[in-house]
Amino acid sequence: xxxxxxxxxxxxxxxxxxxxxxxxxxxxxxxxxxxxxxxxxxxxxxxxxxxxxxxxxxxxxxxxxxxxxxxxxxxxxxxxxxxxxxxxxxxxxxxxxxxxxxxxxxxxxxxxxxxxxxxxxxxxxxxxxxxxxx
Amino acid sequence: xxxxxxxxxxxxxxxxxxxxxxxxxxxxxxxxxxxxxxxxxxxxxxxxxxxxxxxxxxxxxxxxxxxxxxxxxxxxxxxxxxxxxxxxxxxxxxxxxxxxxxxxxxxxxxxxxxxxxxxxxxxxxxx
Numbered sequence: 001x002x003x004x005x006x007x008x009x010x011x012x013x014x015x016x017x018x019x020x021x022x023x024x025x026x027x028x029x030x031x032x033x034x035x036x037x038x039x040x041x042x043x044x045x046x047x048x049x050x051x052x053x054x055x056x057x058x059x060x061x062x063x064x065x066x067x068x069x070x071x072x073x074x075x076x077x078x079x080x081x082x083x084x085x086x087x088x089x090x091x092x093x094x095x096x097x098x099x100x101x102x103x104x105x106x107x108x109x110x111x112x113x114x115x116x117x118x119x120x121x122x123x124x125x126x127x128x129x130x131x132x133x134x
Numbered sequence: 135x136x137x138x139x140x141x142x143x144x145x146x147x148x149x150x151x152x153x154x155x156x157x158x159x160x161x162x163x164x165x166x167x168x169x170x171x172x173x174x175x176x177x178x179x180x181x182x183x184x185x186x187x188x189x190x191x192x193x194x195x196x197x198x199x200x201x202x203x204x205x206x207x208x209x210x211x212x213x214x215x216x217x218x219x220x221x222x223x224x225x226x227x228x229x230x231x232x233x234x235x236x237x238x239x240x241x242x243x244x245x246x247x248x249x250x251x252x253x254x255x256x257x258x259x260x261x
Binding site for chain 1: 163173175177180202207208210
C-alpha cells in the first residue's frame, strides 16, 4: 500500500516536472501560431478584436489573452494583411472591424501550406515504427 | 444599449488605458499601433461592462479590469517580422584558462631562469 502511494507520488511528481518543462515550449508554439490563427479566424468573416479573441479562446490548447492578440492585429493592419473598418458602437468608441485583404489571403494560403507540410512530416515521424523503436 | 460610466468609473478606465498606452510607448510601438491596440482594448472592456450593467459602477470597472491582463503584460517588444540583429560574440576568459595562462607564464619564467643559471655555470666552469 505504502509502495503504491510512493509510486503514485513519484508519477505525479514526474508529470508535474514534465508539465513545467513543456509550458515554455507550448507558450512559444502558441506565439508562433498566433498570426496564422488570427488570419484563419478572419478568413470567412469580418470581426472586431474582442470577437477574434472569443473565437480563439474556444479552441483547446490555444487560449490567448488580449495583450498578445491586439498587438498582432495592429501589426497585421500595419502590414496591410488586414483592412480595418470603423463602425459606431452603442457601448463606447467605434469598433474596429478587421477583414483579410488580398495579400492577407495569400499569406494565409502560404502559411497553411507550410503548416500542413510540417504537420504531415511530424505525424509521419511520430507514427513511424522504425523511428519509434530506434 | 448605450453604456454610460460615472465620473469615477470613467476615470479608473482611463487610468488603465493610459497605463497600457504608456507601456506600449516604452516598448517601441508606433503611435498609430498604440492607438489601434488601446481602441481594441477599450471596445473589449466596454463590451464586458455593457454585459454587466447599463450604468456600470466603479466596482464593475474594477471587476472587469481584474479579469484583464495588467498593463505590464503589453511590455513585450513591438512585434515585427524583421530579423533580429545578431549580437557580436563576446568571450570571457574562464577561471581554467586564466590558471593555465598563469601556469605557462611561471613555467616559462622558471625555464628561462634555469637556462641563465646553466649558462653562468658553464662560463665559470669552462671559460
